[in-house]
Amino acid sequence: MAILAAVTVVLTAAERHRLKKMAYGHKTPHQARQRAAVVLLAARGRSNARIAAETHLHVDTVRTWRGRFAHGGLPTLADRKHSGRPARFTPVQVAEAKALACQLPAETGVPLSHWSCPELAAELTARGITDTVSASTVRCWLREDALKPWQYRSWIFIRDPDFRVKAQRVLDLYARTFEGVPLGEDEYVVSSDEKTSVQARCRCHPTLAPGRARAMRVNHEYGRGGALAYLAAYDVHRAKVFGRCEPKTGIVPFMALVTQVMTTEPYASAGRVFWIVDNGSSHRGKKAVDRLTKAFPNAVMVHTPLHASWTNQIEIFFSIVQRKVVQPNDFTDLTQVRDRLRAFEDRYNATAQPFQWKFTTSDLDDLLARLDRHTPVDRQEESSVALAT
CATH class of the missing domain: 1.10.10 (Arc Repressor Mutant, subunit A)
Structure with a gap:
């Protein structure tokens, strides 16, 4: 019986370059790399049996791809179109x-x-x-269509009639501007709030440190060791944090924090110190503004809009505290919580950099425009009636 000779493969320089990229490319699919290797070896005059041994393919597979390339070139190395199984769903x-x-x-x-x-x-x-x-x-x-109906995001409708004015005042202060005038070198912006109910949960069994292929393990059961409030003030442009722990929040604890900051330099002799606060009961309304000004004439209280604590940079610091200090919560008592928070303040202040706040008044206008487009007409009419009354 006559033995058929293997098909001769001759490559151009361009084809050889392309095949080498396919055969040795890290991102090339495995099948494409195998086919390119078959053709390159065939171009060197190797027999089909030898190519099959070197590439760990069946000799019939080698013969197929060698013949396809010899008759059609590079395009024939791609998979042919198949009709496939008929679609089951319309x-x-x-x-x-x-x-x-x-x-x-x-x-x-x-x-x-x-x-x-x-x-x-x-x-x-x-x-x-x-x-x-x-x-x-x-x-x-x-x-x-990137549909994920099992996920959801919460939101809240803007109810503050002066939302834009209040938000712009806060955003301008972050940009070192107040009422259209740049801040001076002796003027500072301090963001402040309270983190309530920082608990001391003593785990019934010691927390296990992480190990090889094992995450940290925290016992589910715990004993309650009480809770405290953590008050903090953050200098927006100097990245300086002042904090204190109190049994609970209120006007007196908040003013104690203000005194802690305003009696130290450079705030004691500053021209103005702007205190950005939300509308919590400790610093709500005009009475809080008058109380702050009476105690420290160079202090100016600036409120964020209602339900817009996200405009207060101290919330970013509190999120860092939650992730790096409080969780997982395993403290024997409140004294250990206080000591950990104070130590973290020192550690943070040693290397902290100002937050890269990128939300500007232009972004605020875009946000409000999007909300207007998605607000139903009847909801807008209700808001107008509520504001009028």
Whole structure:
């Protein structure tokens, strides 16, 4: 029996360069790398059997790709189009599944707070939209449009009629401007608030340090050792934190924090010190403004808008404290909590840099414009009536 000779492969310089990139590229798919290696070895005159041994492929596979390239070049190394299995679900069924995912379950009579893929699959079958469908198939459909009905984000409607004015005043202070005039070298901006109910939870078993392939382990059961309030003032532009622990919040503890800051330099002899605070009971309204000015004439209280504590930079520091100091909560008593917070202040002040605050008045205008576009007309009318009355 005559033995058929292997097909001769001749490469141009461009083809050789392209095949080498395919064969040795780290991001090239595995099958493409194998096919490129077969062609390169064939161009060196290797037999199909030897190529199969070197590439760990079957000799018939080597013969196939060698022959395809010899007759059609580089384009033939790609997979041919296959008809594949007929689609089981119609585009209408897929669209109805996505439409159902974009509805609240309660609106459709289903006693759920949100949809999950298994629940959607069961509901599609119950409604007769599909015969049977798996949760993984539903998940693939939703992924096409980045739909995640099991997730949610909370929000709050703006109720402060002077929201823009108050927010702009705060944002301008972060940019070292007040009422259109740049701040002087002897003027400072301090952001302040209280972190309530910092608890001392003594775990019933000691916390285990992390180890190889093991996360830190914290016992679920604990004994309560009381709670305290952590008050802090943050110099926005100097990245300096002043803090104190009190049994509870209130006017007296807040003024104690103010005194702690305002009796130290450079704030004691400063031209003006702007205190940015929210609308909590410790520093709410005109009485709080008058109280601060009477105690320290060079102090100016600036309130954030209602329900807009996110404009107060001290909240960023509190989030750092929560992540790095409080959690996981394992303290024997409140004394240990106080000592840890004081030590963290010293550690933070040693290396702290001002926060890179990027939300400007232009961003504020864009935000308000988006809210206006999404606010129903009847809600706008209700707000107008409420403001008028």
